Amino acid sequence: MTDIAEVLQADFALGEGPIWDARRKVVWFVDIKRHRLWHFDPANGSNSISDAPDQIGWVLPASNGQLLCGLKDGLYTFSPETSRFSKLMDVPGELPTNRLNDACTDRWGRVWFGSMDDGEDDKNGRFYVFDRGTITPSGPSGITITNGPAVNADSSRIYFTDSVNQKIMVADLDRENVGEASLFVDIAALFPEAFPDGPAVDSEGNVWTGLYNGSAAARFSPAGKLIETVELPAKNITKLCFGGPDLRTAFVTTARQGMSDQALADSPLSGSLLTFRVDVPGFEQAEAAL
Template sequence: MEASHLLSVGAELGEGPVWIGDALWFVDIKRLHLYRHRPESGTTDRWDAPEMVGWVLPSHRGDMIVGLQSGPHRFAPDTGSFTRIATIDADLPDNRLNDAAVDARGSIFFGTMDNEETRPNGCVYLLDHGAVRKTVLDATIITNGPAVAPDCSHLFHVDTLARTITRHAIAGDGTLGPGDPFLAFSGDEGHPDGAICDSEGGVWIGFYGGWAARRYAPDGTMTDEVRFPVANVTKVALGGPDGRTAYATTARQGLDAAALEAQSLAGDVFTFPVAVAAAPLVPANS
């Protein structure tokens, strides 16, 4: 299958797509932009964040929770204001928040990483009812995902530079168990980037430098591959009226002048249909 072009934004590092209500939300991490696109009307809104912004998720309070570089914040779209919930990695000023997922209980798992992509300073945290705690996952240079199974049984953690994904059991209090190998990739496929789970527990992964997004069944078998006209596919979201429309963010980051000329749509948003619908999105409990 080939992805179709949806929206021109030319993001330096498009990431964090998520379908909320009738709109696709996503971010441009490096340009500090937060976007909302309504496909039905074709309208797009943009807000400027005060720091690099990795993700956006809905809150049960009716506002949003976003992952800014220094920690999770509340975001009010009507005023454009940001209010800090917690400070993360204050002793690591080069770290930033990178990716996140909300589970069926409303808890948010989110990862951090070294913005220079050289030091193993990235960890996975849990935000639950306003409190943040670090999980037991090993330190990583670039954390991605995490993706959470729709029944909250497992979390999938992506180690982008190691090109591996591990599966961790989730206890009732959100504690993560040891990692079991789930997938490992060669250099030919690119680097596994953002990951999500659909309603059947399948895992969709964007491949940075891989020109593709792929879906894997819970047993690790690849079931779908979607090709893109751009190399850096960062993450997929499932949404639309029936939950069976996929949206994918991409990035211009790391492309030289020749690559940018050849990939004129790099950094834009793409779409394609899927057979398995999205898992229900639960507002965060914080």
């Protein structure tokens, strides 16, 4: 692992959800609290901002060339050509006090995502799967802040994060079923002051997680053993993705919301997009099937 760098200084309030777009060779990510969808092109350093209609929790490249986004009130499509958001559908049964927070695709193009209490107090969050126009509750429920999910390269395992309780869970996965989730890692036992945020899985099945309030990203083996900690010059590390030509550049989102002036002075890159190099590459994510 080498070369930690700030590649975009943007003062994100709550930067989240980086995803490598293999079709366009750019990174998409969001600033949830400022209702912004960002892109960053590592080849030339260019970037852009599109204003979303509401809080935007995640973005994924879709099979029709558009992007699929999770906003506070449901799923939207976004056209990179016109910068327009279009409402696709509501999430049945979701409370108006909840919002969508994080997501991934599996190898079949299904979209796994979570909801959470926008006030970060009540245990109203749960996980869902979106499969070609149908949304179904699937996975753990009764969670205050959901993060992930994330799947491994062959989509045989899926990881769910319960951030407030400092736990990452794992379940077996196939095209028809998701198994019962069990404990994968108790973050509190290793990083008592940190909260696991967005997870990502590399091509060997190792699980990375951002450590919110932990100034680091941690990598765990498929057996749940801590094998690497990368200290980063920002306090709140939210999520990383693997990108670049060899999928060995980690693009890392961070947050500065709620930080004091002194905390910002101590961690001045909080709210920036960071990168570092990894030894084990990621794998190309499937596009969301629409």
